[in-house]
Amino acid sequence: MxxxxxxxxxxxxxxxxxxxxxxxxxxxxxxxxxxxxxxxxxxxxxxxxxxxxxxxxxxxxxxxxxxxxxxxxxxxxxxxxxxxxxxxxxxxxxxxxxxLVVAGYDQRAFWLHSAGTALCARALARELGTNMENSFTAGLLHDVGRLILAARFPEKYRSVMAYRAEHDCYPIEAEQAVLGFDHAQIGAALAVRWKFPAEIAVAIANHHNPMDMPANSLVDLVHLADVMAHVLEFPGGNEDLVPCLSDVAWNRLGIGWVEFKRLLGEVDAQRDETEWMLS
Incomplete structure (x- = not known):
């Protein structure tokens, strides 16, 4: 290989x-x-x-x-x-x-999670008074590097998934261990290729590690949106683990638990939008 x-x-x-x-x-x-x-x-x-x-x-x-x-x-x-x-x-x-043809990869589950994250990011942006369009796009593409790796390098990505299963770790940890890089870096590179605003590429690249970044509302927002999508059971795959919520990102966004629960309810009521995108 x-x-x-x-x-x-x-x-x-x-x-x-x-x-x-x-x-x-x-x-x-x-x-x-x-x-x-x-x-x-x-x-x-x-x-x-x-x-x-x-x-x-x-x-x-x-x-x-x-x-x-x-x-x-x-x-x-x-x-x-x-x-x-x-x-x-x-x-x-x-x-x-x-x-894209991705043998053995559940693309529907992937896009349900991505679309769910996008809806959560849009709801958070509206609550915080920030750019809803950029937030939605960053949420939609936050994991796209994973799909690209599975499509373009299927044999290596099967090794990544085998490592993840053996070590019961997060996919990004398995990618770093097997490949030496991760899907967030690939997704950010794609956003640059497509000439999306720079803040979208930065958010995609760092949504798993907002605590390592200076205060950046879109990085923090996409991180929280990813967690919200898991809470609402927008699947990323049968074996996808719920990411840990960063206290740093949570505190910097300044959303209270009452508002958070309300936003979860609002997004849950919008589930049909994900079906529209996927149909």
Missing amino acids: SEITLQMAVADLDRLPALPEVVLDLMDYLQRPEVDVGQVAFRIARDPALAAKLLRVANSSFYGLQRQVATIPDALTVLGLRAARTLITGAAVVTHFQT
Whole structure:
């Protein structure tokens, strides 16, 4: 079995299918402080699959509308532009990665956990008054390096999982022991490749070790969102261990237990959004 290095794994990212130009253009436009609904609708219409998903969620029973939503502008009005931003990002990224073939890896469980973490990150960001779109994206991609390693280096990743089972440790500890690097580093490199804001890459790279970072709201937020997703049983896999909550991250965010429980309830009520992203 040949050895791989972090440099090799990062270089291999260039071999992944690129995000469609229409999706990149839409995601770039949605990063602007002010966006025009008409321009968003125009960009969505250029991707028929994305447009169909947006209309489907707008017409879902969750919104309880009396009439059918038939146009993209109407769907954006129903959802609200802010919610639509995060849902569009989620659907685009998940759809893109569903083209990867990963033998023996439960991709559905992986994406359920990732989408659940994204919803938790969005709820936390709203509570804290920080950027909900960046928080959602960082939560969605926090573990994507794990999927990439399993897809691109399946034999080595089977060794990682065997080590994890033998030592009953966290996957990131098994990755570091077997590979010498971990999925968080690969996920951060992908965020840089896709030209996401720098704070997203930093949050992905450090969500397992916020205590080693200077005060950074998005790192702390994604760390807590990951824990919340486990508490709410958004699975990452049958053998996925619940991460330990960092006291440092918890204290820096300043969320009380009453607020925390309320946020858990709010996200639990939004579970159908994960199904929309995965369908």
